[in-house]
Amino acid sequence: MGLEIMMNAANLNFIAFSSQAAEGAVHPLAHVFTILSISIGGCVIALGLVITIYAYRHYGTLDVRELRRLRR
């Protein structure tokens, strides 16, 4: 969950940055891009949460340290 939140925070941070890049006058490209990337970020987070729920069902925990049964 911590990772999810971090990803969310990072996403928001960069979205803020990309809108800031439009200097002075309102430039439509940055805004369109920002809106789109917000929605894409939303999709990714939703999918991440789905996977997290399944991970919880399988492992019984959300501790990332527990999720390393694949190491060989």
Place this chain on the structure above:
Amino acid sequence: MFTPLLGVLAVSVLATPLISLLGEKIRREGILVPIYAVSVLICAFLLSIIYFPGIMRGDIVLAAYGGPPLESSSIKADGLSVYMASIYLGICLLASLFSSRIVARSKVAAYFSIILGMATAMVGVVFSEDFFTLFVFWEAMCICSYTLVSFNKEREESIEAGYKYLIMSSAGSISILFALSFLYGLTGTLNFQSLSESLSQVREDPIVHIAVLMLLVGFGLQAGMAPFHTWLPDALCAAPSAVSAIFSACTEKTGLYCLLKVLFVIFNSHYKDWHIPIAVFAVLTMFVGNISALLQDDLKRLFAYSTIANTGYILVGTAIGTSRALAGSLFHILNHAIVVALLFLCVGAFIRQARTRSLREIASIRHTMPLTSIAFMIGALSLATFPVLNIFWSELMIVAAGLEAGIAWLSFLMIINLLFSAVYSLRIIQWVAVKRMTYISRRAREAPLPMVIPILALAFTVILIGVYPDPFQRLTETIVEAILYSK
């Protein structure tokens, strides 16, 4: 709507739920949906092949939507993009034909609509002419691939791999987004052509270098470049075999395509500064991939590592950077896509028929599954750089280009790596052909026809390109000249 090819694909993706609904009505969902998906992909593949005569003449299809070219979202089909698109569509076609019998009936609609969506997104990535369009399609591709990795949601292995992949890859996407915002701040546009023109005037600005590095990280992550490759073996192991084939043959190559585009189209004027870092990444990738592959017993994991190594070879071509080396890289993208798809589909057949993916347990399986094993051995031989099979020619092109350009050390390191890959490929052949049979391999039976046809088709292509490499080499050379000397 867009270009005909992308239009057909997009419409077909949107129509998939309807088809599955129809299938439910007439209780034939398990057959109707795969037939639909395969026929859509056949149409798309033929459409992409139709573009080729035009490419040889130098035609470019260009379409822009929504406003002046600097701010609009535009689609451009030049030689490189059509070349990549036809690789993707061909591999997706064969892989979905292969998986038509494997997927459980309850999941068949979801599976094929995601595969179609992924094919559409990948074609969209290679057809887009500005970063805005590219990023949208890129994320669509990533979302489809996260879903496909964790498709067997009952198995914890695939959930864990999907989780890992999602975290790493979305970090990569965020890094791309960050770089795009830098580029936008510098130039005020995201169109490739105008970006490259304005960036050629920007000199000695550290932000340019930061942006290139971030793009390199983001796209390289998807391509399996060495420090960022850790998700790849897990994801390829966890996904269904046909999906692993699509992954290592297409999704990764999309990352490589974007790297090529970034380095040779957008940052064309800055490429000289990036020559050495790319070479370092390439060497690291080759060594990590090959050395990890040497001792693997799990077949899927082995081929995942060899995929990483082959990404390294393609990066060597990129690092050398002459037109001949780039043509070699493009040719290697095609060859490796075919070979790795062949190998993963064979492993899929082994898994289905023998219920194992351990190399030791399928020892001498050639007696019970002759067709699959012969195709498998052809693929492994090609991976071992056996002459007159396809990978030999592209690797020869890259190595020769390195010697020509006076970067002998890079060619030398690549030859050492080719020896490594020959070692593990021959080890595979030894196990499949010579060792004593195990109980599991004695019980296995030949795979059903829909699985054998794609395997044989791919094996045939491996031999075909191996015996007649000339037309393909010429095609890649034409494409590279069009990229490098278009301005």
